[in-house]
Each structure stands twice: as C-alpha cells, then as structure tokens.
Amino acid sequence: MSLPVILRDDFTSINLNKWELIEQISGTVLIEDGALRLLDNRTLNAGIYRLIEGIDTYPLEIEFTFRGWGSADGFTCIFYHDDGYSFGGGTKGFSGNGYGVMFDTYMNKRISLNKDTYGNFLAYKNYTWTDKVWRHCLITIYPESGKDRVKVYIDDVEIISWLGTLDRTYNRFGFVSATGFAAMYAYIGYVEVRGGEWQPGFFAKVNGGWKQTIPYVKVDGSWRPVEAGWIKNNGVWKRLMG
Structure with a gap:
C-alpha cells in the first residue's frame, strides 16, 4: 500500500522551524556528511531531534536510513509519544508515554518495539548494526483484525511483527538518543513519513x-x-x- 507523504527531510540543514533540538552537550546534533548526527562519540551525552508539529495519522509508515559505530548506547525512533525524553544512556533517550523502535548497541544488541520505558519490550530481535554501514528501516502500522499490526523491516527483511492495541493519545515523532559511560556515533540519513486516516470498505x-x-x-x-x-x-x- 502507498500512503501520502506527510513528512520528508533529507537533512541538508538543521531546521528549527520544523524540528525541536535538545542536547546534553552543546554541538552534538548537527548535519555532518549529508546526514543528521544524533551522537558524536562523547560519553554522558544525549541528542534529541523531534518534529514540532505532531503526527497522529493512522495508518502510518516511517522510513529512514541509519548507521553508527562505537560501544553504546543507541537511539530510538519515537511515534505516538508524549513530550518525555531522557539523558540516561541505558534509555537510548526513550522515556515518557508512547512508543518507540529502539536501536540498542550495548549489552543487549537488538532492535525492539517499546512502550513507555526502555525496559518495556513489546517485541525485539537480536541485531548488530554498529559497523558504519548505512541501513534502511521501514516501520509500518496498519489495522488488522480489529487491532494494530506494527512491523519493522531492516533492508527489506521483516525483523519484528507485533499485533495489539496501540494507545494513540500522543503525537510526538522524531529521534532520541543517549550515551552513558561508553560512547558511539549515530546518524540518520533521511526520514520520510507517510500516513492518513484508514477507511475500511471500498x-x-x-x-x-x-x-x-x-x-x-x-x-x-x-x-x-x-x-x-x-x-x-x-x-x-x-x-x-x-
């Protein structure tokens, strides 16, 4: 299915009219080599880049490229989320109410679907990606059997499929990240979000x-x-x- 594009950013520049930028250490989040840098290999750091205008459309598709290298801790793509975030390394920046796909690079090297906290896993897949290689991620959210089906694809391979009921109370979207006493680089190449209200029938x-x-x-x-x-x-x- 092809949904209308509601957001596209190739990250050629930081746009503070569209995005909210929060850093634990100044100068962390910026455009470097044609990509959005979230983490810059410094410890006890965090980078948050969230869309100012909310995205509450349904169904929803989120597509982006990413890469990284280093030790820890990772980043999270948030959606249907509130204003919360965290500077704690283990959280990967994820805190508050809502959902995120978390890219963990530390002790538990995995990609996961989380709700509300970094420790509440709806689904996960062991996965290692800190090799400097660009990868493609697609997150799809569609109705199925009266519930919500969330799938995550990496380089066109399905790694997560979860069926349940999403709480779409909130509408913040974007990327959050953090490091603790280890550090890493993390980049987003581009992001495209597609969505629209679902009309069964026809x-x-x-x-x-x-x-x-x-x-x-x-x-x-x-x-x-x-x-x-x-x-x-x-x-x-x-x-x-x-």
Whole structure:
C-alpha cells in the first residue's frame, strides 16, 4: 500500500522551524556528511531531534536510513509519544508515554518495539548494526483484525511483527538518543513519513471474492484515494497533481 507523504527531510540543514533540538552537550546534533548526527562519540551525552508539529495519522509508515559505530548506547525512533525524553544512556533517550523502535548497541544488541520505558519490550530481535554501514528501516502500522499490526523491516527483511492495541493519545515523532559511560556515533540519513486516516470498505468482487480496491485517506473532511496525489505541507493538505 502507498500512503501520502506527510513528512520528508533529507537533512541538508538543521531546521528549527520544523524540528525541536535538545542536547546534553552543546554541538552534538548537527548535519555532518549529508546526514543528521544524533551522537558524536562523547560519553554522558544525549541528542534529541523531534518534529514540532505532531503526527497522529493512522495508518502510518516511517522510513529512514541509519548507521553508527562505537560501544553504546543507541537511539530510538519515537511515534505516538508524549513530550518525555531522557539523558540516561541505558534509555537510548526513550522515556515518557508512547512508543518507540529502539536501536540498542550495548549489552543487549537488538532492535525492539517499546512502550513507555526502555525496559518495556513489546517485541525485539537480536541485531548488530554498529559497523558504519548505512541501513534502511521501514516501520509500518496498519489495522488488522480489529487491532494494530506494527512491523519493522531492516533492508527489506521483516525483523519484528507485533499485533495489539496501540494507545494513540500522543503525537510526538522524531529521534532520541543517549550515551552513558561508553560512547558511539549515530546518524540518520533521511526520514520520510507517510500516513492518513484508514477507511475500511471500498470493496469490489474479484474472481468471486471480495477484495479491497485502493486505499483511501481523509483530506479536509473528504475521503480521497491516495492516488489523487495529496501532500501535507506546513499543516495544510495540497494537491500534487490533478
């Protein structure tokens, strides 16, 4: 399924009109070699780069590239999250209410889906990625059987699949990171977020069976097929093509 793009940033510059930047040590988060640097190999540090405008759309797809090297601790991509964050290394910057996909590089080298705290795992997969190689991550969130299916893909390989009920009370999105008494580098190459309200229905009978036709999203109060080509620009839906 292809959803409308609601956010795209290739990180050619720091944009404080769009993003909130928080650092434990000044000069940590910046653009370096065409990517967003979250961690700069200093201990007892943290880098937070969160979108100012909330993202509460559903279903949701989050796509980005990342790489890193060093010892610890890692970073987290947060979504449906509140304003909380942490400077504690073991937390990977993740604290408060909401969800995150955590990229842990320390004792437990894994990628995980977490809720509310760094110790509350909904699902995880052992995974090592601190080899300076760029990787592609896709997080998808769709309805399934009256619940929510969250999947995480790394380089097009599914590593996490969780089915449950998401609490979408909050809408903060972005990246948080932290180190403790060990240190590392962490970078995000680009991020693209796609989403729209889910409209079940619009079915057609195909070869004797009912199948969903094309996905629809709600735009300015009206349901439109995603192929209509709309994009959210500074909070306003605009048509890309006729």
